[in-house]
Amino acid sequence: MSGSSRHGLAVTDVRSRDYTGGLSRPFVTSRRSVTEVTGILTEVELDDGTVGHGSAAQTFAVTGESVESMRAAIHGPIAEALMAGPVDRGLRGHADAIATSCTANTSAKAAVDVALHDAWARGLGVPLAEALGGDASTVLRTDMTVGLADPEAMARAAVSAFEDGFTVLKIKLGRDQRADLDRLKAVHEAVPDAEFRLDANQGWDAKSAVRIIRAIQEAQIPLQLVEQPVPKHDLRGLAAVTAAVDVPIMADEALNSPQDAFEIAHAGAADLLNIKLAKCGGVGSAMAIADVAHAAGMSCMIGAMMEPRISITAAAHVAVAHPAITLVDLDSAEWIDDRALTGGYVLHGDRLHLSQSPGLGLEPASTEGNER
Ligand SMILES: [Mg+2]
Structure with a gap:
């Protein structure tokens, strides 16, 4: 699983699927009330087959993003920026590419960024925290x-x-x-x-x-x-x-x-x-x-x-x-x-x-x- 470090950090695929999770009780704040969570699950795959996971929820009240907008950002500018760049720019370079791929869309960026970090740490063979x-x-x-x-x-x-x-x-x-x-x-x-x-x-x-x-x-x-x-x-x-x-x-x-x-x-x-x-x-x-x-x-x-x-x-x-x-x-x-x-x-x-x-x-x- 450490092959990706020898060849740089090459992202070969960015995938997503829709997600719905029911809540055990309504979540109510001064801004909103929700009874289920809808969002998106992401996967980032490296060239050695290592797969990392990420996720994000639709949160109109905070980030302004929907499942549809997250999907469009992930499979549009974010995936493009992540896969187009040089493999030797490393984790920080890839993460910067995600951050600057488009304005706003922070949940979509986080869903891919987390999957990238998961894959990177899996490749290193240690928990992400370490x-x-x-x-x-x-x-x-x-x-x-x-x-x-x-x-x-x-x-x-x-x-x-x-x-x-x-x-x-x-x-x-x-x-x-x-x-x-x-x-x-x-x-x-x-x-x-x-x-x-x-x-x-x-x-x-x-x-x-x-x-x-x-x-x-x-x-x-x-x-x-x-x-x-x-x-x-x-x-x-x-x-x-x-x-x-x-x-x-x-x-x-x-x-x-x-x-x-x-x-x-x-x-x-x-x-x-x-x-x-x-x-x-x-x-x-x-x-x-x-x-x-x-x-x-x-x-x-x-x-x-x-x-x-x-x-x-x-x-x-x-x-x-x-x-x-x-x-x-x-x-x-x-x-x-x-x-x-x-x-x-x-x-x-x-x-x-x-x-x-x-x-x-x-x-x-x-x-x-x-x-x-
Ligand atoms: Mg708060």
């Missing part, structure tokens, strides 16, 4: 998300997650500000020993965010962090919230590239950064964001869209490989009835253990979907 310089035996601790609902339903979901071993809960808020405080109070009352991350998904403005966070503190509900309180383009508002409260504020929707990370760090607009492969276009870009954070003395969380196990596994490998990524929000595969690939990692309660197999360590489980 190929990236990390220790694949590192155990991660993830939160569990409680979707936006009425206070009673959120409290029930929080109790269920807590009983399953998730002591850090990510609470979705950001709709009707007065009710948000009631929602959190109900959750806190139900699981007083849990730690809370809040995610408003851009649902507040700067002044109301400050007001709500102060009200939460007055209610003596401890917060680990608050994610994206204000609209993504409002960096001034984000900075104002960050300056006004002592709870760490995290940029999510506002962060889509290493350049964004630099702007946010330079402006002091947030304390923390939420990295997602689907937002930034892949492994290299995610590591570059973490590098910027590291240089700026900031920490990162790694998260994901509501997307398949392949994407979650790749994100976990990146988390293990970078010291600036200290927080993990990788619960989405647990929501999905995912029959595409198995393995990659196991969750024991909230502890995520990576497979020690080469690459992402995933195994095919079925062949449903439309091969292209």
